[in-house]
Amino acid sequence: MAAIELTGLTKRFGDVVAVDGLDLTVEEGEIFGFLGPNGAGKSTTIDILLDFIRPTDGTATVLGHDAQAAGQTVRSRTGVLPDGYHVYDRLTGRQHVEFAVKMKGVDDDPAALLERVRIADAADRKAGGYSKGMRQRLVLAMALVGDPDLLILDEPSTGLDPNGAREMREIIREENDRGTTVFFSSHVMEQVEAVCDRVAIINRGRLVAVDTIDGLRDSTEIGETLTVYVSELDEGVLERVRERDGVGDASIDDGRLRVTVDGDSKFAVLHAIDQEAGVQDFSVSESSLEELFVRYTSADQEVEA
């Protein structure tokens, strides 16, 4: 059974189409990254999964139940870290977790959960005085109450420093090892790359890609990039380099030659460039998924524009 299944999911706010015919299946046991620039429709989709808003068209099925008709059943097995939430300023961290424990009808130990997200020392302070990162941890602790089968995390790293983001990823992995499906959104590719089994990229409410990280890399032809300092560099050199075997794309960037490698041999390409222009120095960078993400989301925008 799929953990999440979206069929033709559409949400319009007046004239604005926030989510446009989304079809997506997240299998049980996956860590699934939901990626897109701000305003792409990620939070709207998640809000529909949690029945905060109702779809204009299509359906969302979570853990086998309709998200709108059986919201309470869905949420009894789901831990949620929503986007744009606010904590109860007058209640302490412990009271927040106790509240979640009672609402879920379980007997988890709030202290242990707060320990796990590393804010145990602030347990009895009012959450209104927490930093953004501490609030994020607090709400994560609430999400973990009752060992949910599915974790839905909307931009979980928001407000966390690099250490906090790493701890967040550790918790995500630990939960996943227990068999929990994790569905999380992000606009930062790096976070998704580090932890996800599969990724969906959405832009302007539409799905533009669903694949594994490696699959995404392969399908977009951007492998490795060489940045080469050469003794002479002009359009003629650039033209001749482009003709060589193994060279994907070549451009002049800040007085250096930037070449993407199509084949496997970086050495062959370097050798070819050396014959044309005389290599003085070079560096290699693996194309980041960040670039890939930009390519997916900006290309689509150009088409729309």
Add this chain to the structure above:
Amino acid sequence: MTWLIVATKDFRDAVQSRALWALVSVFVVLSIVSTYAYVEVPEMFGSPEGATFGGLLFFTVGLVGLFVPLAAIVVCYKSLAGERELGSIKLLLSLPTTRGRVFAGKVVGRAGVLAFGLSVGLVVGLGFGAVLLGEIDAVALVVFVLVTLSFAAVYAAVVVSISATTGSTSRATTLALGFFVVFELLWDVVPMGLVYIANGFSFPSTLPDWTFTVTQLSPSSAYLSSIVALLPDLAETAGAEPAQTGAGAEVTAAETAPFYTSPEIGIVIFALWLLVPLAVGYARFVAADL
């Protein structure tokens, strides 16, 4: 039972409202001062035969009629609109509950806070009066307290329901204050104005009967009517006269014309003030995109 957990949490949260306790303090001071004045010079307050505990209760009705609407606005206007505006509603509704239960929990929790604040004020005010008078009418007191707490519940339901219709606290404030101004401050004037206009911009020699019925529709009039209906003997001796409560309007015996025919209707109106806003607020809240 998640509604009860929501109600408990909400009570714990809202009972810390400083504005509520400021209002309770004002209520306590006012009720002590006015109780003292009533006991010392009852003639001025419509009890020429001397101060009685029953008289004191009816005298307190006017004070409650002003305090409860204001306290309800302060305690309840943000109950749902504020959670939606800030986004804490997302924490709440991420948990396994339903909007209906959250709504119910909010009404019960806020009604509890209001009743708690009101009880503190009443215990001090009426206790002080009982000591000064050296008497207490237990039956009347129980009836009075029950109806008064129901009045608090009605107002909590009204304001929480208003709050449930919108995701903006400024809008909720406007609606709640508008409700207060229209139904409590201006309500006596509205039917008069309609008659005035209908009569070609002049008052007829006698006002038609329906104007009195209309003036009795406001929540605080219904509250007074209910008390009159349930404590008819006391009402007579205290000279209580409905449709004169308005916002803190003192119950006077000056206009003795009993234009009030069946106070029992007050109980029905009272119940409607509980049910209709709840139905509207619930329907709007359940259908909303948060």
